Amino acid sequence: MPDSDGYFGENIAATYDESTAEMSRPAVVEPAVDVLAELAGDGPALELGIGTGRIALPLAARGIAVHGIDMSRAMVDRLRAKPGGDAVEVTIGDFATTRAGDEFALVYLVFNTIDNLTTQDAQVDCFRNAAAQLRPGGCFVVEVGVPDxxxxxxxxxxxxxxxxxxxxxxxxxxxxxxxxxxxxxxxxxxxxxxxxxPFRYVWPAELDLMARLAGLRLRDRWEDWTREPFTSESGKHVSVWEKPAA
The missing domain is CATH 2.60.40 (Immunoglobulin-like)
Structure with a gap:
């Protein structure tokens, strides 16, 4: 059962990095960080569901100011214990509604984290929350699997x-x-x-509609961080929505 840390309490946080070691390999992390760093420019960037910092820490090492929002104190404690973790500012709360600022160049969700929001209303709220924290011209990025x-x-x-x-x-x-x-x-x-x-799976077209409701427009959609074309055979997608410039 979930506690104040949601479903990612101490029992999960204690072994999370080991259980996701395959996703922490440089061959997986570096292409993602390359794309996010390019989109962030001079930053700052905000990660929703920052967890133990698999993406946030290498992105911060590129010189980008990275902030995070996460409900799990146990996961965030792991992030803060890592080299460079004390330089990443984290706000504890539900990333669908919690605010960390309103002038981010980039807001992003990786590794199916959007599915952790288990209702459509919460996912819609997340898009609105991301849009509210983006500066004009900024981008919201989601990496998520296609339902199998x-x-x-x-x-x-x-x-x-x-x-x-x-x-x-x-x-x-x-x-x-x-x-x-x-x-x-x-x-x-x-x-x-x-x-x-528990999760709630969501289709690409459904995400596009959530983005439109939040005032965002689709800029790019790829199969992966390597920017391969997204097709009907793709098992996941990386989608980029842009907040129109003022």
Whole structure:
């Protein structure tokens, strides 16, 4: 069950970096930071759901002033304990509504974090919150997966994404409500433990409408941070919406 840190309390924060080590490889991080640094220019930049600083710290190392918003104190404590973490200003709160300023050149969400907002209303609020904190001409960037519903045969609601002798992981989907959850089963000394995190999956066209409601317009959409074209076969997208210049 969630606590004041949401679903990313101490029990998750303690092993989060290890469990996401694949996403922290330079080959994954550097292309993302390259794009974000280019969009930020002279900054400042704001990361929504900053977590332990996987992207924020290398972006700050480029000389860009990076701020963050996150509900989880446990995750932010990990960020602050890392080299350079004390230079990143973080506001504790719900990133759908919490404000850190109103003159950011860049606001961004990475690694499916938009899906952590489990209602459409909250996702719409997030776009409005991002737009309110952008200066004219600034950009809002979202990296998020495309729902993998084509793998669901009739009558099935779960899609496995990891199976080993000690760990099982699978996503469940409700196509009527767009609710989903990521579920993890770990086996230690013959005993199984299960934990689950709820999400709400969202389609690219739906995000575009949220952006329009917030006064933003689509500038770019790529398959990945390498700026490959987004196609019907893409498993995720990186989308850039721009706040019109005054």
């Amino acid at each position: 519903l084509r793998r669901l045969p009739p009558g099935q609601s779960a899609v496995p994404f990891h199976i080993s002798d000690t760990r099982w992981a699978f996503d469940t989907y409700d196509v009527a409500t767009q609710a989903m959850s990521s579920n993890y089963v770990t086996i230690v000394d013959g005993r199984a433990e299960h934990w689950s995190i």
